[in-house]
Amino acid sequence: MRIVIPVEEKSMGSNVSEIFGRTPYFLIYDKENKKEEFIENTASNSRGGAGIKAAQIVVDNKGDVLLTPQCGRNATDVIKGAEIKIYKTESRSVKENIEKFNTGTLLPLDNIHSGFHGHGEK
Template identity: 45%
Template sequence: MKIALPAEDKSLDANINQSFGRTPYILLYNTITKESEFLDNSAVVMQGGAGIRVAQVVADNGIKALITLQCGENAEKVLNNAEVLVYKAIPGTVRQNINKFVLEELNLLNEFHEGFHGHEE
């Protein structure tokens, strides 16, 4: 299964980023082959709509699950339309979250914020 996670650096040992839309990197990870690819997040400098842009990148890459600490309502709509499940990350590294996901120890994210729309987080 292909999953995505917001990462603070291009490493499986990097911390999961607090923000989905403003994360510096998105990790695309295949839980079957264990292949990983880090994408630079060009939306990080956008005034607004960063979460929507990153959600579309996730959807366009055939991702089936997103693991994140938080997610905005508009990004969630894009993900939902693409049938991407959104899981609540645990504070820690990308690797720790992948392991928890594989062990089915993460819950679906059930609270989505309104988004920051160009405001400071």
């Protein structure tokens, strides 16, 4: 299973990036082989549509799950379209979030968002 996380630096000691679309890097962590790989997020400099392009990168790198503090609507559409599951990170530390994901304590991101939808009827 390949776990993808937006990160601030290219190291396992890094923090999770607060933003998805414009994160500088992605960590791709292979759960079974315990191998890590860092890739540049070429979407980070986009003037618009950064979330979509970043999501495409996650898809192209064959992620199975995405751990992120938040994810915009368009990016979510891409990620879910590729049947990648999204979980909400809890703390800043990358390592902690991987452990929590492994023990099944991270919550799916959509559970947190629902309940806000429909507010302020357009």
